[in-house]
Amino acid sequence: MQAKTEHKNIRHLSLTELEQYFETLGEKKFRAKQVYEWIWQKHAHHFDDMTNLSKELRQQLAENFSLPALKVDATQYSADGTIKSRFHTVDHHMIEGVLIPTDERKTACVSSQIGCSLSCKFCATGYMARQRNLDYDEIYDEVVLLNQQSERVYEKKLTNIVFMGMGEPLLNYKNVLKAIERITNPTDGLGMSPRRITVSTAGVAKMIRQLGDDKVKFKLALSLHAANDTKRNEIMPINESNNIGALIDALNYFYQQTGNEITFEYILFRDFNDSRQDADELVKLYRQVPADLVNIIEYNPIEQALFAKPEEHAIQQFMQHLEKNKVNARLRRSRGKDIDAACGQLANKE
CATH class of the missing domain: 3.20.20.70 (Aldolase class I)
Incomplete structure (x- = not known):
C-alpha cells in the first residue's frame, strides 16, 4: 500500500491547476472552487468532509492527493x-x-x-x-x-x-x-x-x-x-x-x-x-x-x-x-x- 505522504499535497495546487485536474476527469471547473473552499475556508482535513462532492469523486481525490494538516x-x-x-x-x-x-x-x-x-x-x-x-x-x-x-x-x-x-x-x-x-x-x-x-x-x-x-x-x-x-x-x-x-x-x-x-x-x-x-x-x-x-x-x-x-x-x-x-x-x-x-x-x- 502506498504511503499517503507520497501523494501530492492538494493544498500545493493553485485554483487553476485544480481546474485543469477536474477537466481531465471530465468534471466541471466549478468543482475546483468547491474543493478550494473546503481546504482554505472551511478547513477540511479529510476528503470525506467535502460533502457537496460525490462519494466517487472524494475517493478519487483521496487516491491521488494527500491533505496533510497540523x-x-x-x-x-x-x-x-x-x-x-x-x-x-x-x-x-x-x-x-x-x-x-x-x-x-x-x-x-x-x-x-x-x-x-x-x-x-x-x-x-x-x-x-x-x-x-x-x-x-x-x-x-x-x-x-x-x-x-x-x-x-x-x-x-x-x-x-x-x-x-x-x-x-x-x-x-x-x-x-x-x-x-x-x-x-x-x-x-x-x-x-x-x-x-x-x-x-x-x-x-x-x-x-x-x-x-x-x-x-x-x-x-x-x-x-x-x-x-x-x-x-x-x-x-x-x-x-x-x-x-x-x-x-x-x-x-x-x-x-x-x-x-x-x-x-x-x-x-x-x-x-x-x-x-x-x-x-x-x-x-x-x-x-x-x-x-x-x-x-x-x-x-x-x-x-x-x-x-x-x-x-x-x-x-x-x-x-x-x-x-x-x-x-x-x-x-x-x-x-x-x-x-x-x-x-x-x-x-x-
Missing part, C-alpha cells in the same frame, strides 16, 4: 490567560504557537521554521537545530487553529498575527509570504488585513530589501537587542554578516518602497545593554530609521543562557531616558512566562 499535540494555559499550543506535523515534528489575549486584542504568535539556524544566545529556539522550513499551508494551519482556540476560549476571533515564534521568517521567505497571501485573501482565505500582521526578523538585510521590492503590506519588526555591532555580534551571530549599518540601509529602503510601519524590538539584559550609554546608542539609531515604535521587552530566563533581567529601577531609568529623547518606546511586560510561552522561550518543552 494537529494540536498539547496545550498549556498560563495564569495570565496566555495559551501555548504544541503542533504536530505530518512528518512527526513539533512546533509551538501562542495565543496572547488582552481586552482589545487576540494575537497569534506563529512559527515559521522547525527549529532555527541563527543561534541567538538569549533564545531557547536558537539552541535547537533547524530541521526544515514550514510550508505555507502549515503556517496557515497554525493561524486557523489559534483562531479556533480564540473563538472557543474567548469568543473572539484573532485580531493580530505576529511572526515571532520559532525560526527566522525571512529565511523561509516564499512560504511566509504565500501564507500571508492566504491569510489575507478576502475571497478564499481568512480575510485578515495585512496591517494587522507583523513579521519579525533577526536582521537579514537582503531579504528586508526584497520585502520592499515585493511591496508587501504587512508591518516589519527588527529584533535589535543591542545598538552597536560589538554587543550585537556577541549575542546574535547573524550580525557579523548583517551589521547594523546594513540593516539601517535596508530598513530605510523598505520604508521608501512600502511606507509600512517599522518597530524595533529590544530585550533588556542586566549589565549588558541596559546602561545610559546603551540608551543613547539606541536613541541615535532610532533617529536614523523612520521607526514607529521601540518595544522594550523584559528578558525571560532560559536554562541555556546566563542572562538576567535588570532591576526594576534600571528598566524605568532606561525607559525615562528614551522618553526624554522623544523616542516612542513601550515597555512590553512578558506574558505566559509560567508555561515557557514568553518571548524567546519556545523550545517544545514538555
Whole structure:
C-alpha cells in the first residue's frame, strides 16, 4: 500500500491547476472552487468532509492527493490567560504557537521554521537545530487553529498575527509570504488585513530589501537587542554578516518602497545593554530609521543562557531616558512566562 505522504499535497495546487485536474476527469471547473473552499475556508482535513462532492469523486481525490494538516499535540494555559499550543506535523515534528489575549486584542504568535539556524544566545529556539522550513499551508494551519482556540476560549476571533515564534521568517521567505497571501485573501482565505500582521526578523538585510521590492503590506519588526555591532555580534551571530549599518540601509529602503510601519524590538539584559550609554546608542539609531515604535521587552530566563533581567529601577531609568529623547518606546511586560510561552522561550518543552 502506498504511503499517503507520497501523494501530492492538494493544498500545493493553485485554483487553476485544480481546474485543469477536474477537466481531465471530465468534471466541471466549478468543482475546483468547491474543493478550494473546503481546504482554505472551511478547513477540511479529510476528503470525506467535502460533502457537496460525490462519494466517487472524494475517493478519487483521496487516491491521488494527500491533505496533510497540523494537529494540536498539547496545550498549556498560563495564569495570565496566555495559551501555548504544541503542533504536530505530518512528518512527526513539533512546533509551538501562542495565543496572547488582552481586552482589545487576540494575537497569534506563529512559527515559521522547525527549529532555527541563527543561534541567538538569549533564545531557547536558537539552541535547537533547524530541521526544515514550514510550508505555507502549515503556517496557515497554525493561524486557523489559534483562531479556533480564540473563538472557543474567548469568543473572539484573532485580531493580530505576529511572526515571532520559532525560526527566522525571512529565511523561509516564499512560504511566509504565500501564507500571508492566504491569510489575507478576502475571497478564499481568512480575510485578515495585512496591517494587522507583523513579521519579525533577526536582521537579514537582503531579504528586508526584497520585502520592499515585493511591496508587501504587512508591518516589519527588527529584533535589535543591542545598538552597536560589538554587543550585537556577541549575542546574535547573524550580525557579523548583517551589521547594523546594513540593516539601517535596508530598513530605510523598505520604508521608501512600502511606507509600512517599522518597530524595533529590544530585550533588556542586566549589565549588558541596559546602561545610559546603551540608551543613547539606541536613541541615535532610532533617529536614523523612520521607526514607529521601540518595544522594550523584559528578558525571560532560559536554562541555556546566563542572562538576567535588570532591576526594576534600571528598566524605568532606561525607559525615562528614551522618553526624554522623544523616542516612542513601550515597555512590553512578558506574558505566559509560567508555561515557557514568553518571548524567546519556545523550545517544545514538555
